[in-house]
Amino acid sequence: MKFAILVNEGPYTHQAVDTAYQFTKAALEKGHEIFRVFFYHDGVNNGTRLMVPPQDDRNIQKRWSELGEKHKLDLVVCIAAAQRRGLLDENEAKRQGKDGNNIAPGFRISGLGQLIEAGIQADRLVTFGD
Amino acid sequence: MLHTVNKTPYERNSFDSCLAHARKGDAVLLIEDGVYAAMKGTAPAKKLEQAAKAVAIYVLQPDVEARGIAGRIMDGVKLVDYAGFVDLAAEHPTVQAWL
Numbered sequence: 001m002k003f004a005i006l007v008n009e010g011p012y013t014h015q016a017v018d019t020a021y022q023f024t025k026a027a028l029e030k031g032h033e034i035f036r037v038f039f040y041h042d043g044v045n046n047g048t049r050l051m052v053p054p055q056d057d058r059n060i061q062k063r064w065s066e067l068g069e070k071h072k073l074d075l076v077v078c079i080a081a082a083q084r085r086g087l088l089d090e091n092e093a094k095r096q097g098k099d100g101n102n103i104a105p106g107f108r109i110s111g112l113g114q115l116i117e118a119g120i121q122a123d124r125l126v127t128f129g130d
Numbered sequence: 131m132l133h134t135v136n137k138t139p140y141e142r143n144s145f146d147s148c149l150a151h152a153r154k155g156d157a158v159l160l161i162e163d164g165v166y167a168a169m170k171g172t173a174p175a176k177k178l179e180q181a182a183k184a185v186a187i188y189v190l191q192p193d194v195e196a197r198g199i200a201g202r203i204m205d206g207v208k209l210v211d212y213a214g215f216v217d218l219a220a221e222h223p224t225v226q227a228w229l
Binding site: 001003008014015016019022023025026027029030032123124125126127128129130 | 161163213215220224229
């Protein structure tokens with residue numbers, strides 16, 4: 001079955017991001033397809049490669065990036081939510097005249113249309129948030 | 131439909147909203163702090179008992195264990211792990227997260 005995942009919560013906030021990750025991992029282990037993981041609102045902060053959590057804590061960004069690499073996941077960050085919160089890729093940094101970018105490997109910035117498409121294309125859209 | 135509730139009923143009204151909208155044949159899965167609703171002898175547990183006549187009630191076991199309430203979950207509630215969560219989502223045509 002084709003699943004799409006919507007993540008509305010930031011990392012290290014409550015537990016929604018962790019549940020989303022565990023659900024995604026379990027679905028892949030069961031042989032399901034993950035059509036897309038869409039990061040919206042504070043969820044976009046999952047995709048900054050500049051996070052440096054304590055060594056004995058989970059690295060939420062790395063965990064997504066690694067799962068994404070292993071399973072060729074489409075990790076999409078909402079552009080409007082990302083710009084508000086200072087999450088930029090190389091193109092956006094250039095376009096906005098900023099001195100650097102911070103998007104993590106495996107993530108890409110795109111529009112809300114990607115969420116709509118995921119809702120249409122996937123058999124199930126499962127939302128995680130606060 | 132599968133409904134998920136992730137906050138305790140002592141903090142939000144999403145649990146009550148969920149039970150008000152769940153229809154016969156639906157499933158309700160309590161996750162994260164939502165699992166507190168299934169603690170034996172509490173007011174929310176009474177509401178769950180009523181709802182369980184028409185709706186299947188599940189709790190996410192890892193979240194129950196993380197909170198140390200494994201021995202205090204009411205009867206008639208089924209425990210599932212993340213794989214079970216995925217199965218429930220696959221079995222029901224839509225998944226509604228009560229946020």
